[in-house]
Amino acid sequence: MTTITWWGLMWCLLPIALVSGIYFIWHGKPSEVLISSARMVIQLVGVGYVLVFLFDSPSPWTSLAVVTLMLAVASWIAIRPVRGQPGYFQPALLALLISVSFHLLLSLKLVMAAETWYTPNLFIPLAGMYLANTMNALSLSAERYHAELRQGNPVAQARLTAFNAAMIPQINGLLAVGLVALPGMMTGQILSGISPLIAVRYQIMIMAMVLGCSGVGSAILLWSLRNTPLAHTLKPHQPQKGKEPAAPDA
Incomplete structure (x- = not known):
């Protein structure tokens, strides 16, 4: 099984930057993409730690x-x-x-x-x-x-x-x-x-x-x-x- 490293995951910033750039060029709101992407990362990492705890102590x-x-x-x-x-x-x-x-x-x-x-x-x-x-x-x-x-x-x-x-x-x-x-x-x-x-x-x-x-x-x-x-x-x-x-x- 191929494991994704945190450094490898940094390449995911590229599509986020591309979509944000389109918003910026077309006078949209790139902040919506940036904020929602940041929330996605924080929420998923947070729930990952929660799930590790739940899997170790099922109740x-x-x-x-x-x-x-x-x-x-x-x-x-x-x-x-x-x-x-x-x-x-x-x-x-x-x-x-x-x-x-x-x-x-x-x-x-x-x-x-x-x-x-x-x-x-x-x-x-x-x-x-x-x-x-x-x-x-x-x-x-x-x-x-x-x-x-x-x-x-x-x-x-x-x-x-x-x-x-x-x-x-x-x-x-x-x-x-x-x-x-x-x-x-x-x-x-x-x-x-x-x-x-x-x-x-x-x-x-x-x-x-x-x-x-x-x-x-x-x-x-x-x-x-x-x-x-x-x-x-x-x-x-x-x-x-x-x-x-x-x-x-x-």
Whole structure:
């Protein structure tokens, strides 16, 4: 297995510098790229040390505490497009909790037959992948649902349109995998020396569970939003009958 050194990792500054340069030349904000890249490095190095500690001292309570924190953060990020609107956070939290918990149980106990469900090197990475993908689906569905209601579309139509929008990345991923790209988990396993045929099985599980998490989570969110104030107050626009526009003054 090839090990990446810290000095070798310095070459990753080159693509960051290239993108920042494009922002600068086109009078954009290169600070966004620089700050987000710095945060990425700090967050990943920090979580690396945390995971080393968790792997050395596995405990159901620490694993649950970490995933609970991830759940809260994912719920807050999921409603970012509609954060100024009331009534979205609790449905997002409920949708993530139910959909991710169900698919984690399905993955760990039935597909992988893990003896200990809280094993950190299984529980936390799977929870992270499921939460991240479901979070993105919820963001898409919440934003589109709110936009459709603002346009005066009925709740049922807004719900279907939002669900379709949320599932576009998942459907595209299923169609493209193996033909356009090798997913990250499969690529990482292959680079670490695992047989591609074994990596394929894990990737099939991940993609099926992510599809389920995204679909179930979006459905729960959209179902929970049916009674939001906006769904009751906004009605489809109907032209007024029997009224002609006033003629301009001569």
